[in-house]
Amino acid sequence: MDFQLMLESLPKLLNGMLLTFKLVALSMILGMILAIPLALLRVSRPILLRGPAYGYIFFFRGTPLLVQIFLIYYGFSQFEAVRESILWPVLSEPYWCAIIAFTLNTSAYTAEVFRGAIQAVALGQIEAGLSMGMPRFHLFRRIVGPQAARLALQGYGNEVILLVKSSSLASTVTLLEITGMTRNIIADTFMPIELFALAAAIYLLLIFIITRLFMLVEHWLSAHMRPPKDLEHVAE
Amino acid sequence: MVDLYGFGGTLAAGAWMTIKLALASLIFGLFLGLIGAGAKLSRFFLLRTIADIGTTVVRGVPELVLVLAVYFGGTVVINGLAAQIGYSGYIEINAFGAGVLAIGAAFGAYATEVFRGAILAIPKGQVEAARALGMPSFLIFRRIVLPQVWRYALPSLGNLFLILQKNTALVSVTGLSELMRNTIVAVGYTRKPFTFYLVAALIYLGFTAITMIGNQFLERWASRGVKEA
Numbered sequence: 001m002d003f004q005l006m007l008e009s010l011p012k013l014l015n016g017m018l019l020t021f022k023l024v025a026l027s028m029i030l031g032m033i034l035a036i037p038l039a040l041l042r043v044s045r046p047i048l049l050r051g052p053a054y055g056y057i058f059f060f061r062g063t064p065l066l067v068q069i070f071l072i073y074y075g076f077s078q079f080e081a082v083r084e085s086i087l088w089p090v091l092s093e094p095y096w097c098a099i100i101a102f103t104l105n106t107s108a109y110t111a112e113v114f115r116g117a118i119q120a121v122a123l124g125q126i127e128a129g130l131s132m133g134m135p136r137f138h139l140f141r142r143i144v145g146p147q148a149a150r151l152a153l154q155g156y157g158n159e160v161i162l163l164v165k166s167s168s169l170a171s172t173v174t175l176l177e178i179t180g181m182t183r184n185i186i187a188d189t190f191m192p193i194e195l196f197a198l199a200a201a202i203y204l205l206l207i208f209i210i211t212r213l214f215m216l217v218e219h220w221l222s223a224h225m226r227p228p229k230d231l232e233h234v235a236e
Numbered sequence: 237m238v239d240l241y242g243f244g245g246t247l248a249a250g251a252w253m254t255i256k257l258a259l260a261s262l263i264f265g266l267f268l269g270l271i272g273a274g275a276k277l278s279r280f281f282l283l284r285t286i287a288d289i290g291t292t293v294v295r296g297v298p299e300l301v302l303v304l305a306v307y308f309g310g311t312v313v314i315n316g317l318a319a320q321i322g323y324s325g326y327i328e329i330n331a332f333g334a335g336v337l338a339i340g341a342a343f344g345a346y347a348t349e350v351f352r353g354a355i356l357a358i359p360k361g362q363v364e365a366a367r368a369l370g371m372p373s374f375l376i377f378r379r380i381v382l383p384q385v386w387r388y389a390l391p392s393l394g395n396l397f398l399i400l401q402k403n404t405a406l407v408s409v410t411g412l413s414e415l416m417r418n419t420i421v422a423v424g425y426t427r428k429p430f431t432f433y434l435v436a437a438l439i440y441l442g443f444t445a446i447t448m449i450g451n452q453f454l455e456r457w458a459s460r461g462v463k464e465a
Contacts, residue, residue, distance in 0.1 A: 067419075067436055067440060074429035074430075078427075164298075165297070168298035168300045179298065183304065192304075196305035200301060
């Protein structure tokens with residue numbers, strides 16, 4: 001093991017980590033914005049709403065992310081109309097193509113997590129809300145939404161971890177995030193073992209932090225399910 | 237039909253390679269998963285610790301990094317070993333083997349947890365009854381535990397296999413002529429990226445659909461001894 005090389009490569013890899021973080025954070029937020037309406041369409045009754053949502057989710061969960069990235073980054077350039085449109089500055093940029101691919105991909109997985117959580121909210125509560133004359137939107141915001149959010153938390157945390165791992169595919173479209181940077185340094189030094197070990201350690205650390213953050217949020221969101229502080233010894 | 241510019245055969249050959257890669261990785265991964273579960277449930281602290289570290293690392297590292305590390309790292313290790321014993325030539329590592337190792341390991345790490353849960357889900361009394369009848373441990377595992385493990389584990393294993401199938405696309409970075417690699421080659425010749433990547437996506441989607449249907453059949457088969465509610 002060449003520890004000197006590992007130490008020298010660390011700043012570059014931390015730079016790569018910054019890009020990984022940007023990719024993940026942005027697609028996480030955009031994916032969430034897409035996933036909420038997608039999950040609602042998926043649980044709605046009319047087949048014209050449910051069908052397309054199901055098709056979208058099936059496509060993005062049923063094909064490799066690598067194909068999706070290539071379809072967006074290389075695929076769209078096949079059409080002259082796209083190359084001449086105002087969208088081209090965005091679609092010719094690997095950074096944005098990766099963001100688009102990750103966003104669409106994660107929104108499909110997240111929508112399934114949310115769907116499960118929405119359907120897990122006790123039916124009696126929805127009936128109670130309806131019988132009190134709550135409008136549907138109100139019902140979602142006050143009764144279903146908050147409970148579904150807590151139920152979805154664990155599944156969503158897993159999805160974020162998968163997204164961090166998926167972000168390594170950005171290296172296939174020339175982006176220098178952790179994996180891309182690692183491959184770059186290996187091309188120069190041909191020391192794959194040292195550098196992949198270092199990259200793996202960085203990913204493990206990132207995922208460890210994310211796991212901890214989600215545990216913290218879960219703890220915070222389930223305050224009402226814990227006994228009050230002065231009664232904790234009774235519960236045990 | 238879509239015009240494939242004579243590359244239909246190339247894609248079909250790639251799809252066949254993807255199927256072989258997926259099945260070989262599945263077998264290796266199931267094997268690893270069973271061993272891992274055995275280690276995690278063992279009495280020996282050392283075995284448990286090794287299994288814990290192994291699954292944590294493999295699950296926390298991107299599959300693409302696993303594939304690259306096994307392929308390029310493996311080349312360095314094997315050539316280093318060969319040099320030690322006095323062999324001076326360059327050994328190129330088999331891309332298929334490296335793919336099976338990496339994709340199978342990723343499957344195995346998750347399967348370890350699945351098998352562990354499934355073994356724990358089997359009522360203890362059954363194993364105790366078998367032991368009381370004087371069955372040796374291995375026979376208990378083969379006759380009592382394993383047939384039931386499938387029933388508990390199949391739904392999760394089915395999902396893991398769906399993930400594995402998609403992960404095989406990552407092996408294209410080693411140059412193995414599976415579906416993704418051959419699609420990239422076809423794009424290089426025809427300059428029709430959208431057409432070909434979409435066709436590849438649809439082939440993968442077909443694999444997914446077939447596996448989903450297969451999973452349902454297998455689950456029904458594994459539960460054939462159980463009354464349905």
